Amino acid sequence: MKLGFMGSPDFAVPALRALHAAGHEIAVVYCQPPRPAGRGQKETPCPVHRTALALGLPVRTPARLRRDAGEHAAFDALGLDAAVVAAYGLILPKPMLEAPRRGCLNIHASLLPRWRGAAPIQAAILAGDAESGVTIMQMEEGLDTGPMLLRGTVPLGPRITTPQLHDALSEMGAALVLRALAEDPPAVPQPDDGVTYAPKLTKADALLDWAQPAAALDARIRALNPWPGTYFMHQGEAIRVLAAEPAEGAGPPGTMLDAAGLVGCGTGALRLLRLQRPGRGPLPAGDFLRGFPLPAGTTLG
Incomplete structure (x- = not known):
């Protein structure tokens, strides 16, 4: 399957590796631009950027997308079957959401509709939730409002930490998105009740x-x-x-x-x-x- 991949942090790396190992053609990888890091403030590529280069995949790092008609057209011209999005960090405009034949699939680190937003892993621990998980969602213009394709759950022990849950959900997301692409499950609308939000941490x-x-x-x-x-x-x-x-x-x-x-x-x-x-x-x-x-x-x- 011809895919685009959009992600930036460590959370997205297992999914990129899994898609590549499964033999999918990854036509482009989008991620956040390199940013100053460390004592020397040297421009440093994000984890997905480094992984994509190691795998020999083409990388694009636009600073913004919403009004970039040229970027929209370039993405559309790829003729993608689907795009996989995992913690990319930029909002995808409608032309890019609609460009792939099967749309854009998001790996979201919560059991939607609980914990829509930027920090679902931390929010689940802060709230003392009994379980968390991953939802593979068909993306639309709303904030994590799209219909659900697959879900997986993990119990949260009383001493769970963000790094532990992050790693577990990252691997789960990689496995689930492979299934979603292979099985093409029916999309199920999110329920109207139980909606909560996980705002960006500061x-x-x-x-x-x-x-x-x-x-x-x-x-x-x-x-x-x-x-x-x-x-x-x-x-x-x-x-x-x-x-x-x-x-x-x-x-x-x-x-x-x-x-x-x-x-x-x-x-x-x-x-x-x-x-x-x-x-x-x-x-x-x-x-x-x-x-x-x-x-x-x-x-x-």
Whole structure:
């Protein structure tokens, strides 16, 4: 089958590799343009770009698509059977959605209509959902509103983290989109009830609010690492919290209840397990607190 592929981050790489390995003709790969990264701010291609080059596939990196009639025409001229889209990062305009014979199939990392939007993996963990999954969706102009072709589910354990769920759903999405292309299942409209949205995360989401229950803070730490991360302020420093867990205890929110990393929350307490100061490496809480003491009674920001 002659395909286009549109994706940018690591999440999309297994699908691109799977389509190539299955023998599909991938006529073009679209991804986000290279951007400055690292200490030297060197222009760096995204993971899908690097993978496509390694596979010998042609790559296009337009900065925008909506009003680029030339890009629309070039895409249409490819005569694609279908396009597969996975976390591309740009909204596809109607001419591109309609160009492939079978339209554009999106690999969405949630059980639609729950968690439409930019951050469905993190949203599922933040909400304490019992399960998550992948929906292969026929794309239309609305935000993740298109009819569903296939779905797969995974249970969410109580200690699941975003990297773990990301990797599981990434591999599931690759397998499901192969099935969708091979089986051409009937499209089923999304139900009208149960619609929720997962907005794009920002750095403002990272500051921990100790007035929240310990369980909610634990979920936030597991959901928002590695990006945007979670932190608290102390002595003018943003201390990253890389891992924690709810624990027995009670006290004023944001107050250290002992010298070993137990913090009072709005409900219950949180045991800090792994911390990091700016410009330093991550450390187990015990090692961190030996060099940066937070004695009982200390108030965290």
